Amino acid sequence: MGYSIEVKNNAINKIRERKLSTEREADLRRDKIFSELKDAKEYERKIASCGIKAGRAVLSGGDVKHELEKLKDESLKLQAEYETLLNSKGYSIKDTEPKYFCEKCNDTGYIELKNKTVMCSCLKKAMVEFACEELNRRSPLSLCTFDDFNLDYYSKDLDSDYPRSSYEQMKRIFDFCKKYAETFSKHSKSIFMNGMTGLGKTHLSLAIANEVIKKGYGVIYVSAPILLSKLEKEYFSKNKENSTTEDALSECDLLIVDDLGTEFTTQFSSKAIYNIFNSRLLLGKPVIVNTNLTLDKLEKIYTERFVSRIIGEAERLDFFGRDIRLMKK
Numbered sequence: 001m002g003y004s005i006e007v008k009n010n011a012i013n014k015i016r017e018r019k020l021s022t023e024r025e026a027d028l029r030r031d032k033i034f035s036e037l038k039d040a041k042e043y044e045r046k047i048a049s050c051g052i053k054a055g056r057a058v059l060s061g062g063d064v065k066h067e068l069e070k071l072k073d074e075s076l077k078l079q080a081e082y083e084t085l086l087n088s089k090g091y092s093i094k095d096t097e098p099k100y101f102c103e104k105c106n107d108t109g110y111i112e113l114k115n116k117t118v119m120c121s122c123l124k125k126a127m128v129e130f131a132c133e134e135l136n137r138r139s140p141l142s143l144c145t146f147d148d149f150n151l152d153y154y155s156k157d158l159d160s161d162y163p164r165s166s167y168e169q170m171k172r173i174f175d176f177c178k179k180y181a182e183t184f185s186k187h188s189k190s191i192f193m194n195g196m197t198g199l200g201k202t203h204l205s206l207a208i209a210n211e212v213i214k215k216g217y218g219v220i221y222v223s224a225p226i227l228l229s230k231l232e233k234e235y236f237s238k239n240k241e242n243s244t245t246e247d248a249l250s251e252c253d254l255l256i257v258d259d260l261g262t263e264f265t266t267q268f269s270s271k272a273i274y275n276i277f278n279s280r281l282l283l284g285k286p287v288i289v290n291t292n293l294t295l296d297k298l299e300k301i302y303t304e305r306f307v308s309r310i311i312g313e314a315e316r317l318d319f320f321g322r323d324i325r326l327m328k329k
Helices: 005-036 040-060 065-087 121-136 166-182 201-214 224-235 245-251 267-283 295-302 304-313 324-328
Strands: 110-113 116-119 190-194 219-223 254-258 287-291 314-318
Touching (some): 005 121, 121 245, 190 304, 224 245, 245 267, 267 304, 304 314
Parallel strands (some): 190 314, 219 254
Antiparallel strands (some): 110 116
């Protein structure tokens, strides 16, 4: 994974601080237990002593089987007595030990797998979170909710160009988006939002993002121009260690791309956009795409193959009506 040094360091520091915090809490609990049970500390010393003696016996060589069995029995007896002592005050052995956030690595960030030290999933997740935060830093993720979406701005009059009124259409879209957010999973279906400006595409996308974030998922919300600008800078940068965007886009739980087609189009941008969407669709990860352009115009920018890929995989939501932003003014 090509995360930047800054993202890696932030993630490692987060795991390290979590470990230290957990161990400090365990020390405080132990101090409290030892103050209430005077013999508790002595039991811990004796149990630890059995372990040390067992290690010395192994190092000394010879036939140590009998000695190890004896030490094992002694240790188990001490542990049972220690547990009984702790239980007398409502405690258990677990209360004296750190309660690590990640039981796989004990908050070290690394595990042993097939005789190799590899990165734990908790550290990978932390890296994705920091990369998402970095991309979302300039996005308006906290500005829109479902509660402040007002359907009254949409006309209930039937337009001859459409099968239903814009109010009825937007009511259907609103209900779909709200249910989508409520039932979101890492493998939810993608969404393709299409329509003229000022009809609520961005608002509903942000409302979905807010709800999904509350559920603990990693969301990236970015406009196509900003996204392509960042990708291009990283791609042509001499320092590849600072390339974080591509990994974050692939690994976040939900990617939302606003204003697709408004970016400056180049051979690089068209290929980059296709690769991002294609890789996520292949992994079964959802994308929400917003665009003001017609399908014909999108095909001219990204090819018919690209548009067909999105339409075939995503739920299409067609927005129509009058620009509500002008009406609000």
